[in-house]
Amino acid sequence: MAINQPRRVCIMGCGRVGATLAERYHREGYDVQIIDINEESFMRLTSDELRDRAIQGNGTEASVLEKAGIRDADIFIAVTNGDNRNILAAQIAQRIYHVKQVLCRIYDPMRHETYKQLGINSVCPTLMGAEEIYRVLSAESATSNHA
Numbered sequence: 001m002a003i004n005q006p007r008r009v010c011i012m013g014c015g016r017v018g019a020t021l022a023e024r025y026h027r028e029g030y031d032v033q034i035i036d037i038n039e040e041s042f043m044r045l046t047s048d049e050l051r052d053r054a055i056q057g058n059g060t061e062a063s064v065l066e067k068a069g070i071r072d073a074d075i076f077i078a079v080t081n082g083d084n085r086n087i088l089a090a091q092i093a094q095r096i097y098h099v100k101q102v103l104c105r106i107y108d109p110m111r112h113e114t115y116k117q118l119g120i121n122s123v124c125p126t127l128m129g130a131e132e133i134y135r136v137l138s139a140e141s142a143t144s145n146h147a
Contacts, residue, residue, distance in 0.1 A: 007031065010073040010099075012059030012089050013080035017105070019044035021077060026050055033068040035059040036080075060088045062096075070097045078104035083111055090120050 009025045011018050014036035022034045026047055035055045036042065042054040057064035059078065070076065076093035078086035083106050090104035103121045106112040112124035 007074040008033070008069055008072050009075040009077070010065070010068050010070055010093075011035070012076075012078045012086070013105075014038075014041035014044055014054065015079065015081065016044065018077070018079045021079070022050055023047060025075075030075075031069075033073075035064060035068050058085075060085055060092065062092075065089075065092065065097070070099065073097070073099045075099065075101045076103075078102075080105075083108055086122075087111070087115055087120065090122070094120070 008031045011022050011032065011034045014022070014034050018034060018036070019041075022032050023046060026032045026049070032050060033053055033055060034042070034045070034050065035057060037056070037058055039056045042051050045051045045054065055064060055068050057067070059065060059068075059080070070093060073093070076090070076099040078089040078093075080086055086104035086106060090102050093099040094102045101121075103123065106115060106122045106124050107126050109124055109127050112122050112127065115122055
């Protein structure tokens with residue numbers, strides 16, 4: 001990669017999380033491509049430049065990934081609502097296209113643990129949310145017991 005050339009981020013899924021990530025990376029100077037099956041999802045993007053570069057299609061298909069520049073991507077993030085699609089796309093990005101940093105969202109805690117053991121970098125909002133709720137309520141309980 002040439003000096004001063006922006007790093008490329010490819011995001012599959014333009015829901016709330018994908019759109020927020022795309023906007024943030026774009027503001028920080030990254031070259032961002034975002035993929036979604038549903039063209040209407042791109043309306044979440046506030047940047048016209050990002051909307052113009054959005055790619056409608058299935059991010060588990062090689063032709064769509066290549067159109068999104070996966071061959072030159074430094075980061076690939078899969079954040080659709082489907083665990084299976086996210087896992088498959090992450091594996092493709094990691095094993096076929098050798099993207100340096102790959103992360104997918106997996107809602108199912110059991111799948112999250114299994115794929116983590118297989119080397120797939122993932123986050124599990126289900127576990128994160130449950131942990132945060134427990135932490136907040138435990139802190140409140142501890143505070144109210146001392147009153």
